Amino acid sequence: MAKYMENSVLKSKDFNWGNVPLLKYKEEDGTFRSIHRQVLSCGAPDLPCEMRYFEIAPNGHSTLESHEHTHLVMIIRGRGNVLIGKKIHEVKAFDVLSITSHEWHQFQTSGDEPFGFICIVNNERDRPHRPTPEELEELRKDPVISSFIRC
Amino acid sequence: MAKYMENSVLKSKDFNWGNVPLLKYKEEDGTFRSIHRQVLSCGAPDLPCEMRYFEIAPNGHSTLESHEHTHLVMIIRGRGNVLIGKKIHEVKAFDVLSITSHEWHQFQTSGDEPFGFICIVNNERDRPHRPTPEELEELRKDPVISSFIRC
Numbered sequence: 219m220a221k222y223m224e225n226s227v228l229k230s231k232d233f234n235w236g237n238v239p240l241l242k243y244k245e246e247d248g249t250f251r252s253i254h255r256q257v258l259s260c261g262a263p264d265l266p267c268e269m270r271y272f273e274i275a276p277n278g279h280s281t282l283e284s285h286e287h288t289h290l291v292m293i294i295r296g297r298g299n300v301l302i303g304k305k306i307h308e309v310k311a312f313d314v315l316s317i318t319s320h321e322w323h324q325f326q327t328s329g330d331e332p333f334g335f336i337c338i339v340n341n342e343r344d345r346p347h348r349p350t351p352e353e354l355e356e357l358r359k360d361p362v363i364s365s366f367i368r369c
Numbered sequence: 370m371a372k373y374m375e376n377s378v379l380k381s382k383d384f385n386w387g388n389v390p391l392l393k394y395k396e397e398d399g400t401f402r403s404i405h406r407q408v409l410s411c412g413a414p415d416l417p418c419e420m421r422y423f424e425i426a427p428n429g430h431s432t433l434e435s436h437e438h439t440h441l442v443m444i445i446r447g448r449g450n451v452l453i454g455k456k457i458h459e460v461k462a463f464d465v466l467s468i469t470s471h472e473w474h475q476f477q478t479s480g481d482e483p484f485g486f487i488c489i490v491n492n493e494r495d496r497p498h499r500p501t502p503e504e505l506e507e508l509r510k511d512p513v514i515s516s517f518i519r520c
């Protein structure tokens with residue numbers, strides 16, 4: 219993909235976009251399940267952001283993590299539950315989620331349909347942080363969160 | 370709306386989002402038809418962009434214009450035709466459009482359903498430029514574009 223976007227129209231079909239490759243969610247494994255990633259835009263000099271599409275199969279989930287960079291998310295397919303900070307939200311297509319710096323978050327599919335969302339982030343961003351045993355213990359003090367998180 | 374986003378989940382219902390106000394597309398009139406705008410996110414320090422939702426009713430269209438700032442667009446409702454530069458594209462839900470600097474563009478609904486899309490732009494951007502009579506004459510040299518544009 220070019221460093222920055224060119225004039226283009228990426229046609230979608232069944233939540234795939236032309237020749238956009240289906241990528242692994244992450245290189246390392248074990249903290250997530252049944253999720254893939256497609257990079258739909260690499261931004262522009264005045265729009266230093268990537269638009270990625272993530273899709274999580276039924277029973278799948280993203281990694282429980284936090285980081286300094288912010289996420290701007292729009293669900294476009296199916297339903298899911300999302301932990302942001304200390305709250306769990308039921309979300310569905312076209313809901314918009316803002317996740318600010320250093321908030322714990324995890325996306326989980328609910329129901330039988332794949333759960334898909336676009337996520338906009340800065341091109342340059344820090345690497346995610348996974349909870350330490352101490353942070354996990356702190357998170358697990360809330361029984362609702364404790365029964366929700368998968369890691 | 371806050372200068373920057375806070376942790377939030379904006380619930381959607383029929384392509385409206387909670388208390389997000391329905392805004393006029395533009396203050397001045399005459400160059401567009403049957404279109405409204407909602408601002409879904411004002412970005413963050415590391416994500417200096419707005420996410421807006423535009424919806425154009427059947428037979429409606431946006432202003433034919435160009436500007437320096439770039440657009441990153443995802444269609445999320447219905448169908449339309451979009452002029453970008455010198456090409457007209459038929460688009461539908463989940464197609465992704467990148468519109469680079471100084472390209473003429475115009476969005477028009479096709480079919481009986483409203484045509485809705487999110488559009489991501491930098492928070493700080495130049496004002497749109499409408500074609501001068503000379504630029505319009507140049508555009509109209511192409512008979513396909515000439516019969517497409519509305520202004």
